[in-house]
Amino acid sequence: MIPVAPIAPVASGPAILQLGGIPPGAAQPPTSGPAFGDILSAGMKSVETKLSTADDLVRQFALDDSVPVHKVTYALEQARLSVELAMQVRARLVEGYRDLMNMQL
Amino acid sequence: MDAMQISRSGLDVEWQRLQVIAENLANVNTSRTAGGEPYRAMRLLSGPKASFDAAVKGKETTLAPQAVQVLGIEPEGTGVRRVYDPNDPQAGADGFVTYPAIDHAGEMTLMIQTSRAYEADLAALNMAHQMYARALDLGKQS
Numbered sequence: 001m002i003p004v005a006p007i008a009p010v011a012s013g014p015a016i017l018q019l020g021g022i023p024p025g026a027a028q029p030p031t032s033g034p035a036f037g038d039i040l041s042a043g044m045k046s047v048e049t050k051l052s053t054a055d056d057l058v059r060q061f062a063l064d065d066s067v068p069v070h071k072v073t074y075a076l077e078q079a080r081l082s083v084e085l086a087m088q089v090r091a092r093l094v095e096g097y098r099d100l101m102n103m104q105l
Numbered sequence: 106m107d108a109m110q111i112s113r114s115g116l117d118v119e120w121q122r123l124q125v126i127a128e129n130l131a132n133v134n135t136s137r138t139a140g141g142e143p144y145r146a147m148r149l150l151s152g153p154k155a156s157f158d159a160a161v162k163g164k165e166t167t168l169a170p171q172a173v174q175v176l177g178i179e180p181e182g183t184g185v186r187r188v189y190d191p192n193d194p195q196a197g198a199d200g201f202v203t204y205p206a207i208d209h210a211g212e213m214t215l216m217i218q219t220s221r222a223y224e225a226d227l228a229a230l231n232m233a234h235q236m237y238a239r240a241l242d243l244g245k246q247s
Contacts, residue, residue: 070116074109074230081237088241 043089047082054079109237112230114154114172119223121175122149126216129207136195136202143203145180146212152176183208 034042054075061072125147135144154174183206191200 068117068120070113070120070227074113074116077234078109081234081241084238084241088245092244 040089043086047079047086050075050079050082108170108233109230111170111172112226112233114174115226116223116230118149118151118173118175119219119226122151122219123216123223125149125178126212126219129212130209132205133207133209134204136193136204143185144205145185146183146205146207147178148181149178150176 054072057067057072057075061067061069129146132144138144151173153171155171186204186206187201188204189200190196190202193202196202
């Protein structure tokens, strides 16, 4: 798992007061830590490596049965879990986007 | 270290232990090995995975949970079983053939113990897996 850096607060002070005017922190985006997109793509890369290791192990297991079967099932399960985590992140992202888009102004 | 990885290392170790026990049982009637010595019952030694750095510093206990690893396979200190059979091609000048003194009941007990330890590792792995899956459900809507 890749450690996820905490997301820095966008602006200090109650957000409800800043909705009307231009928030003071909006001009310069927070630059501390990696951007969310970078975290996302790094996570996707790790999902892909896990998938390919599981794939390799399955192939190896099919060719020669000296590979313990729990290694194969463990790798498959790890890959499944990381895909599930990625799906959850995607679901939250889409959910947040939809909530914003459906906002009645 | 991840609980799932620790359980997986335990699975690896028990798998190899079963292999060693199977080797012992398969060699019950082995009168000599390729080197000419009589076969001896083997035992798998396992221990917590300590880093070389920690071992050099003499720090035996670390705070973080560690995985288990195979330290080696060593012959057991049991003696040999000598059977008088002058017709056997492996018999010595005195007519005795040397077989390993493998304790069948002991090997069987160890085998059951190994299988139960493997099962326990699987149970721990399943539990860690369930906890992870539950954490994924956190905050899920619908």
